[in-house]
Amino acid sequence: MKKIVFLCGLLLVFIGESLTAQSSHVTCRHFKENFHTTHFSEKTQADISRSDTIDILNYAVTMDFTNWAAKTITANCNVRFTPKINNIDYIDLDLEQLTVDSVTDDSGQLNFTHNDTLLHIDLPNPLNINDTSNVTVYYRGIAPLDGSGFGGLHWTSNYAFNLGVGFLADPHNFGRAWHPCFDNFVERATYDFMIISSGGRNAHCNGQYLGETILGGDTLQHDWRMNDPIPSYLACVAVANYATVQQNHNGIGGNIPITLTGLPADTTDLKNSFVNLGSAIDAFEFWFGEHQWEKIGYVLTSAGAMEHPTAIFYPDFIANGSTAFEDIMAHELGHHWWGDLITCETAEDMWINEGMAEFSSHLFFEAVYGFDNYINRVINNHLDVLHYAHIEEDGYRALSGIPHEFTYGKHVYNKGAAMGHNLRTYLGPELYRTGVQSLMDNFKFSDINSTEMRDHLTTATGIDMTSFFNDWIFNPGFSDFDIDSSQVVPNGPDYDVTLYISQKLRGAPALHTNVPMTATFYNDDWSVFETEFMVSGAQSTTIATIPFDPVMIILNQNSDLNLARSMELLDIRTPGLHGGQRGKMQIIT
Ligand SMILES: [Zn+2]
Ligand SMILES: [Zn+2]
Incomplete structure (x- = not known):
C-alpha cells in the first residue's frame, strides 16, 4: 500500500473564487445585456395551446418604409391557416401596439377587436379540419421597441430593422412587434415579404430574393420568399442603402450561397472580419450535420446580433475588418442548427438555443485555431460560470426551467456552453456527432424540449443519458x-x-x-x-x-x-x- x-x-x-475571470471574450449576450434594466410582464396569449387548434401555413407581409422621417410603417399581413380541430369560429393573433384599420377575408370585412396586444378576429363561418382559409390584417403606426432597447423595430438614420426577441417582453418572442402572428416557439410558417422603400434604400429579409418592382419615382418594392418554415421570432426585415457581397461555400450537400450585406462603405471590413466563415460552416457540418437552410446570410445593422435564419443581423461596429469578434459570427451561425433548425419548445429551455450556440463558437475555435485554443475557452467560460452565475442570477439554477428574467443570462449561455462540452465528453466525440446529427435530423424545422433531447440522444447513441440530464440539466449545481x-x-x-x-x-x-x-x-x-x-x-x-x-x-x-x-x-x-x-x-x- x-x-x-x-x-x-x-x-x-x-x-x-478569489480570482477574476480574465476573459476578454465577448458574446452576443453582452450586446443584449447592456440594455437589460428591470423586469416587467406584459404576457400575451401566445401560448403553445393556440397552435394546437390552428396551424398557420404562411404569412405574406407587405410593409411600406417610405415614411422614413416619421418612422412609421403602413402594412398588411395575409395569414393563411388551417384548423387542427373542428368548429373554429375565430382566430387570435398577437400584434403589439400598432393600429389595426381593418381585417378582411375572401368574403369581405371581418369583425375584430384589438387590445394593443391581442387581435381577436371573428370568422364569418365556422371552419373545420383542413378548411384552409386566410385573413388579411391592415395596420399602421410606429412599431414598438422592447423596453430593454433590444427587440422590436429599431429605426436609425441609416437603418430600419427588427430584432425578433425582446429582452423584457413576455413572452420574449417579438414577431408581434411588426406583424400579426402566433408569437410562440412552436408555430412555424413560411413567409413572403413585400417591402416598399424609397431614397435609394433596399430591403433584406429571410430566404430568397425574388426581385424588385418600381412603384413610381424612387419607390421600389423588394420581394423575398422564405420557403422553410420558421417561428415568428426568426422572421426579419432590414431596410437601408444596402450592398451585398456574394460568396459560395462547398458544403456537405453541395454549394451553400453566402451573402454578406452592409452599407457600401462597410462591405470590405465585413468580408475581412468573416474570412473564417467557411471554416465555421465546415466545423458545424462536421459536428451537427449538413447545413439545412437555402443560404447563409449576414446583414449589418446598428445594434444587436440576432440569428434570423439566412439573414443573421449583425452589429456593424464589430464587423470592423478584424477577426476580434468572430466568436459572435460563429455563435450566430451555430444558431442555424441550435435555435433555428431545432428550437426550444419554451423559453424555459433556452439553453438548447443559446448554450449550444455558444458552445458552437468554442467548436469553431477548435477547428480554426486548434484544441488548445478550444479547451482554454472552455475553461475560461466555465471559470466565469463558477465565479458569477449564482451571484448574478440569485442562486444556482437548473438549465431546464430557467425563470423568465434569466432567459438570456449566464446560466443559459455560459453554463449551457459548459454543458455542451460535458455532453461531448459523456458521449465521446464520435457518439456526440452521431447523437447530435440524429437529433437535428429528427427534430429539424420543429421544436424540442430537454426531455425529448435526453430521450433522443439515448436512443440514437445507445448511451443512457438519464444521469447527464438529471445531474447537469434538470438540477442546479x-x-x-x-x-x-x-x-x-x-x-x-x-x-x-x-x-x-x-x-x-x-x-x-x-x-x-x-x-x-x-x-x-x-x-x-x-x-x-x-x-x-x-x-x-x-x-x-x-x-x-x-x-x-x-x-x-x-x-x-x-x-x-x-x-x-x-x-x-x-x-x-x-x-x-x-x-x-x-x-x-x-x-x-
Ligand atoms: Zn404552422
Ligand atoms: Zn444567441
Whole structure:
C-alpha cells in the first residue's frame, strides 16, 4: 500500500473564487445585456395551446418604409391557416401596439377587436379540419421597441430593422412587434415579404430574393420568399442603402450561397472580419450535420446580433475588418442548427438555443485555431460560470426551467456552453456527432424540449443519458471528485492501482451518477498513463493496471469535464516564474 503525494514538481492549481475571470471574450449576450434594466410582464396569449387548434401555413407581409422621417410603417399581413380541430369560429393573433384599420377575408370585412396586444378576429363561418382559409390584417403606426432597447423595430438614420426577441417582453418572442402572428416557439410558417422603400434604400429579409418592382419615382418594392418554415421570432426585415457581397461555400450537400450585406462603405471590413466563415460552416457540418437552410446570410445593422435564419443581423461596429469578434459570427451561425433548425419548445429551455450556440463558437475555435485554443475557452467560460452565475442570477439554477428574467443570462449561455462540452465528453466525440446529427435530423424545422433531447440522444447513441440530464440539466449545481487514497500492488511487470474516489457537491441537490472520469498517472520520469472509468455516488473505487509505479495521480487533468472547480496544470521543472493561462507560480530554490 502506498499513499500518493500530490506534490512532486508538477503543480496542480485549482482556480478559486478569489480570482477574476480574465476573459476578454465577448458574446452576443453582452450586446443584449447592456440594455437589460428591470423586469416587467406584459404576457400575451401566445401560448403553445393556440397552435394546437390552428396551424398557420404562411404569412405574406407587405410593409411600406417610405415614411422614413416619421418612422412609421403602413402594412398588411395575409395569414393563411388551417384548423387542427373542428368548429373554429375565430382566430387570435398577437400584434403589439400598432393600429389595426381593418381585417378582411375572401368574403369581405371581418369583425375584430384589438387590445394593443391581442387581435381577436371573428370568422364569418365556422371552419373545420383542413378548411384552409386566410385573413388579411391592415395596420399602421410606429412599431414598438422592447423596453430593454433590444427587440422590436429599431429605426436609425441609416437603418430600419427588427430584432425578433425582446429582452423584457413576455413572452420574449417579438414577431408581434411588426406583424400579426402566433408569437410562440412552436408555430412555424413560411413567409413572403413585400417591402416598399424609397431614397435609394433596399430591403433584406429571410430566404430568397425574388426581385424588385418600381412603384413610381424612387419607390421600389423588394420581394423575398422564405420557403422553410420558421417561428415568428426568426422572421426579419432590414431596410437601408444596402450592398451585398456574394460568396459560395462547398458544403456537405453541395454549394451553400453566402451573402454578406452592409452599407457600401462597410462591405470590405465585413468580408475581412468573416474570412473564417467557411471554416465555421465546415466545423458545424462536421459536428451537427449538413447545413439545412437555402443560404447563409449576414446583414449589418446598428445594434444587436440576432440569428434570423439566412439573414443573421449583425452589429456593424464589430464587423470592423478584424477577426476580434468572430466568436459572435460563429455563435450566430451555430444558431442555424441550435435555435433555428431545432428550437426550444419554451423559453424555459433556452439553453438548447443559446448554450449550444455558444458552445458552437468554442467548436469553431477548435477547428480554426486548434484544441488548445478550444479547451482554454472552455475553461475560461466555465471559470466565469463558477465565479458569477449564482451571484448574478440569485442562486444556482437548473438549465431546464430557467425563470423568465434569466432567459438570456449566464446560466443559459455560459453554463449551457459548459454543458455542451460535458455532453461531448459523456458521449465521446464520435457518439456526440452521431447523437447530435440524429437529433437535428429528427427534430429539424420543429421544436424540442430537454426531455425529448435526453430521450433522443439515448436512443440514437445507445448511451443512457438519464444521469447527464438529471445531474447537469434538470438540477442546479456542480459535482467534483477527489482521490481519497490509492493502493498499488505489483502485478508482473505492471502495477494494479486501486483508486478510492469521493464526490463533493457545490449547489447541487444530489450526488451525481455515471460520470465518465479520467485519471492520469505520472511516473518519476514524467511518463504518463491515462485511464477512463465511471464514478457514481459518494464513494467510487476503480482499479487500473498501469506499466509503472505512479508517483502522482490527477483526476480530470485535461478538463474533459466542467466540474465544481476549474483547474490549470503548470509543468514546473526549474526554479523561476511559471505562468499558465490563468495562474502563476514563482519557484525559489
Ligand atoms: Zn404552422
Ligand atoms: Zn444567441
